[in-house]
Amino acid sequence: MNIKSSIRDYSVEFVETSEFMDSLIRQPQHIFIIDGTVWDLYKSSTFEKIRVNQAVIQPISEDLKNLESVSKLYDHLITLQAKRNITLIVLGGGILQDICGYVASTLYRGVKWIFVPTTLLAQADSCIGGKTSLNYRNYKNLIGTFFPPSGIIIYPEFLLTLSxxxxxxxxxxxxxxxxxxxxxxxxxxxxxxxxxxxxxxxxxxxxxxxxxxxxxxxxxxxxxxxxxxxxxxxxxxxxxxxxxxxxxxxxxxxxxxxxxxxxxxxxxxxxxxxxxxxxxxxxxxxxxxxxxxxxxxxxxxxxxxxxxxxxxxxxxxxxxxxxxxxxxxxxxxxxxxxxxxxxxxxxxxxxxx
Ligand SMILES: NC(=O)c1ccc[n+]([C@@H]2O[C@H](COP(=O)([O-])OP(=O)(O)OC[C@H]3O[C@@H](n4cnc5c(N)ncnc54)[C@H](O)[C@@H]3O)[C@@H](O)[C@H]2O)c1
Ligand SMILES: [Zn+2]
Missing domain, CATH: 1.20.1090.10 (Dehydroquinate synthase-like - alpha domain)
Known part of the structure; x- marks a missing residue:
């Protein structure tokens, strides 16, 4: 499926096996950002080839969707030597999508990102549309940008471990x-x-x-x-x-x-x-x-x-x-x-x- 966007057209690809990980790992200059729960569940199977020192493992809660977490993520990415040519590969649900999309749209005025949604909500809904959102004070999703990933990969098997x-x-x-x-x-x-x-x-x-x-x-x-x-x-x-x-x-x-x-x-x-x-x-x-x-x-x-x-x-x-x-x-x-x-x-x- 292809989605038209004035920012960039992007594709949604459905995959049936975990082989898609091989092509992600081959991406030049990449950093993985992975939902902490998802990492724990898949680190010795689907994610076994990911080098943990090139990944940010992020514990997830709704409290994370704020500018402070965004700053911490910039810091972490800079420590990992992220330059303008970096590709962020994000594996997680809507919360990680919202924060990482915001980071991708602002770091160096925009870096490439690929999104692999791991929740049903993110696979069936939030992954397309290009919205990135942060909560501000008591206001939900008050801050944000439009910045779709360049590619979205949907692996429905991830849903089998969802609560x-x-x-x-x-x-x-x-x-x-x-x-x-x-x-x-x-x-x-x-x-x-x-x-x-x-x-x-x-x-x-x-x-x-x-x-x-x-x-x-x-x-x-x-x-x-x-x-x-x-x-x-x-x-x-x-x-x-x-x-x-x-x-x-x-x-x-x-x-x-x-x-x-x-x-x-x-x-x-x-x-x-x-x-x-x-x-x-x-x-x-x-x-x-x-x-x-x-x-x-x-x-x-x-x-x-x-x-x-x-x-x-x-x-x-x-x-x-x-x-x-x-x-x-x-x-x-x-x-x-x-x-x-x-x-x-x-x-x-x-x-x-
Ligand atoms: N940007 C958009 O267009 C858009 C649209 C709708 C919703 N959202 C936002 O998305 C957020 C909700 O996202 P969500 O429902 O995907 O939840 P989420 O990202 O909070 O994930 C829910 C929980 O599932 C865990 N998890 C994720 N994948 C898993 C897996 N495969 N197996 C086991 N556990 C897993 C996470 O660690 C977390 O604890 C809200 O903040 C909402 O505002 C954004
Ligand atoms: Zn919704």
Whole structure:
């Protein structure tokens, strides 16, 4: 798959065996930056040929997405003699992607980087689109650049070691993209769900490729996120706020699932989405994608509203929301009221057994 970008076109390649590591190791002037957990899991198998003194092994947490970690990474790379001709080879999930993409875009005004996503969320969603993001104070993803890697390699086998929670976080984004792909794609992912729950590799490969294809349609049309690409924020207006008030204990994709449930309840109340379609999507897909417990969702609705008010994409006085309609079209409204939020939360709480 090729992605068009005004910065540079780039490719996504699916691989079935770990032989891709050989060609990465042959890259001239490279430094690996590897998620610490992934390194521990694969250092004596897939990564056995990586020379550890030419690698940065990075422990991962959401706290890492800040300018201080970026400085530390610059220091580490300078110690490893990184020059302008360096290629950074990044193996990890969305967090490492966000930091390393930012570093790659700023070090020497931009160095080459290759991304090998190791989480479902990163393989099926974040790896394309070129966004790099850092959190700033309490604001999530406030700082960032557009800087796609020159190549992306997808090895679905990495997903077999992912925790259930991180796996289901990725499934949330896969489901979101399929809903955004329309009614047929939604039905397709519903029918694949039993296999996906079992991490069946051929179904995963199909679901990842399909998700990327749907996302590609949005990002190529509006690379810098000034219009249509904004619709990809479906589930994220509530989702980002849920993630924040849970102190990132609820992972991104799981927060997005709850965000889609709430957004659909608002759409249904406004009469743009029928009871039938809302029920079908909730019961057959969103509820099935939720791994977090009801207890984890016992937040105070006022805290959620406060967090939504901090959303960087909000422009008007009221809250913004991406909503779906009856024909699986997506629209952005800027007049979501606090009462509507309260109502959607209480409907959700009553609906979840
Ligand atoms: N840049 C973008 O376009 C974009 C889009 C969506 C999300 N994001 C960001 O991505 C982040 C979430 O990314 P994520 O869900 O990939 O999580 P992540 O990077 O936090 O990884 C989740 C956990 O899985 C571990 N892990 C990674 N690969 C593994 C593997 N193969 N086996 C076992 N464990 C593994 C990591 O060490 C970590 O503990 C958020 O910060 C979000 O804001 C960015
Ligand atoms: Zn997301």
């Amino acid at each position: 259930e929670l991180d796996y289901y976080s990725g499934l949330g984004e896969v489901v979101k993209l399929h809903i955004m792909g329309g009614k047929d794609k939604t039905e397709e992912i519903r029918s694949q769900f039993p296999l996906l729950k079992k991490k069946d590799i051929p179904s995963l490969k199909r679901a990842i490729a399909e998700s990327l294809l749907i996302k590609k349609g949005y990002i190529e049309e509006d690379e810098f996120d000034s219009g249509r690409r904004n619709m990809l924020n479906y589930g994220h207006c509530f989702g980002h706020a849920i993630e924040t008030i849970s102190n990132f204990e609820i992972p991104h994709g799981q927060a997005v699932v709850v965000g889609m449930i709430l957004a659909n309840l608002v759409s249904r109340s406004r009469g743009v989405l029928s009871h039938e379609i809302n029920d079908y999507i909730y019961k057959e897909l969103l509820k099935q994608s939720l791994l977090i417990s009801k207890k984890q969702l016992e937040f105070n609705p006022d805290d959620l509203i406060q967090a939504m008010k901090k959303d960087k994409k909000r422009t008007g006085a009221d809250l913004a929301l991406i909503m779906m309609d009856q024909k699986f079209n997506f629209i952005r409204v800027n007049d979501l009221t606090e009462q509507e939020v309260q109502k959607a939360i209480s409907e959700f709480r009553n609906a979840t057994p």
